[in-house]
Amino acid sequence: xxxxxxxxxxxxxxxxxxxxxxxxxxxxxxxxxxxxxxxxxxxxxxxxxxxxxxxxxxxxxxxxxxxxxxxxxxxxxxxxxxxxxxxxxxxxxxxxxxxxxxxxxxxxxxxxxxxxxxxxxxxxxxxxxxxxxxxxxxxxxxxxxxxxxxxxxxxxxxxxxxxxxxxxxxxxxxxxxxx
Numbered sequence: 001x002x003x004x005x006x007x008x009x010x011x012x013x014x015x016x017x018x019x020x021x022x023x024x025x026x027x028x029x030x031x032x033x034x035x036x037x038x039x040x041x042x043x044x045x046x047x048x049x050x051x052x053x054x055x056x057x058x059x060x061x062x063x064x065x066x067x068x069x070x071x072x073x074x075x076x077x078x079x080x081x082x083x084x085x086x087x088x089x090x091x092x093x094x095x096x097x098x099x100x101x102x103x104x105x106x107x108x109x110x111x112x113x114x115x116x117x118x119x120x121x122x123x124x125x126x127x128x129x130x131x132x133x134x135x136x137x138x139x140x141x142x143x144x145x146x147x148x149x150x151x152x153x154x155x156x157x158x159x160x161x162x163x164x165x166x167x168x169x170x171x172x173x174x175x176x177x178x179x
Contacts, residue, residue: 003047005086005118006176007109007141009127010052012149013169014038014074017128021056024066025073031148033170039083040170044177047086051108051125051135057092064092087112103127104134109141126172130154133163144172 011017014034022028038048050071056062062070071088078084089108091101101107113120125136128149136143145151145165155165166172 003118004045005116005123006041006046006048006173007051007112007123007125007136008038008048008169009103009125009129009132009149010050010074010088010090012128012151013126013146014050017149021059021061022070023056023062025069028070028073030074030077031168033168035078035081035083037168037170037173038078038085039081040173040177042083046176048083049087049089049112050085051103051112052088052090053103053131054090054092055094055102058094058097067092087115104131104138106135106139109135109139113139124176126169128154130158133161146172 008014011022014030016029016031041048054067057064057067075085089112091099091108093099093102109120109125120139120141123141124144125141126144126146127133128146128151133143133145143163145154145163146168147155148168166175
């Protein structure tokens with residue numbers, strides 16, 4: 001059986017988001033059920049990777065070492081649930097940057113596909129914002145929206161969306177493993 005992949009936005013999907021940014025490991029708090037959801041996906045043969053805009057670096061709110069410490073906390077807590085991440089991709093650039101990696105641009109998804117030599121048409125990208133959905137579509141992946149984080153506002157502002165919507169990452173994971 002070929003490896004199946006699920007790509008996840010981080011803030012608002014795995015952990016609680018903050019308008020003030022998640023700037024330290026202490027501020028990073030998993031959304032209830034999100035780590036269990038990743039472990040569930042792993043147990044059912046899915047490799048999971050994170051695709052995340054992290055403009056707090058460009059804004060000078062935290063540095064790459066701090067971001068790596070946040071990600072280490074996430075990985076450690078995830079391992080306590082029997083889960084793991086294949087990779088973490090992040091864009092450190094400011095919103096007004098001309099980079100190709102900042103979502104809604106598809107650069108990070110395309111880099112993941114190149115690194116692992118996969119066809120994104122078979123990959124789900126799960127996020128809580130319109131830019132996550134747009135990045136998934138631009139990369140040729142299958143978008144899923146969760147209503148945690150900014151998801152409820154995204155859904156209300158875009159009632160025309162015709163993609164799968166779930167209350168949270170755990171509900172989405174249960175759906176994916178049942179397919």
